[in-house]
Amino acid sequence: MDKNEQFEALGGRKILEVVAKEFYDRLYEHPWLSKFFEEIPQERIEKQQVDFMQAALGGPNVYCGSLPIPAHQHIYIDEEMFDLRQVILIEALKKCGSSTELIDKWLKIDSSFKSRIVKSSIAECEKRFFTDNILAFPNPKDQRKAA
Numbered sequence: 001m002d003k004n005e006q007f008e009a010l011g012g013r014k015i016l017e018v019v020a021k022e023f024y025d026r027l028y029e030h031p032w033l034s035k036f037f038e039e040i041p042q043e044r045i046e047k048q049q050v051d052f053m054q055a056a057l058g059g060p061n062v063y064c065g066s067l068p069i070p071a072h073q074h075i076y077i078d079e080e081m082f083d084l085r086q087v088i089l090i091e092a093l094k095k096c097g098s099s100t101e102l103i104d105k106w107l108k109i110d111s112s113f114k115s116r117i118v119k120s121s122i123a124e125c126e127k128r129f130f131t132d133n134i135l136a137f138p139n140p141k142d143q144r145k146a147a
């Protein structure tokens, strides 16, 4: 099987679209993670994620966004947030009936960016362009504890 046949055997673009919809439905409803997506139309990020994963999983490369490291340089992502996002991703993958092979491959790709996306302080964030905003939101759970 060539690379594209392997991608099709995993479920092809269709399964990526179903998982991305389920995943971002959950992120856009989440009390903490939703804050990072307030300015981003859900359909746009879903399409970017599907295009990106399609190329990363060996399917046709039609992705034309930034690579994950520059795409997140303005976002204060700590380890707790990264791990929480991954728990939600696993739930979405399972809910959509993904094969174990797809889950393993998707998580391997996702995790490979962890050390370069996670920051140890807000000072590590950098604007992507002059008028960009640094995105940093504390976990609402910690704010309740502090109050």
Ligand code: HEM
Residues within 6 Å of the ligand: 036, 037, 040, 045, 048, 049, 052, 064, 065, 066, 067, 068, 071, 072, 075, 077, 081, 082, 085, 109, 110, 111, 113, 114, 117
């Ligand atoms: C907690 C972790 C993460 C958060 C909060 C997060 C949040 C975001 C946000 C807000 C954007 C939109 C940026 C913009 O267009 O202004 C974005 C884009 C994107 N993210 Fe993440 N992300 C996280 C982790 C990841 C990981 C691990 C990957 C690896 C596959 C990833 C892949 C992407 C891609 C491909 C884009 C599209 C970039 C573009 O359109 O140029 N994200 N993310």
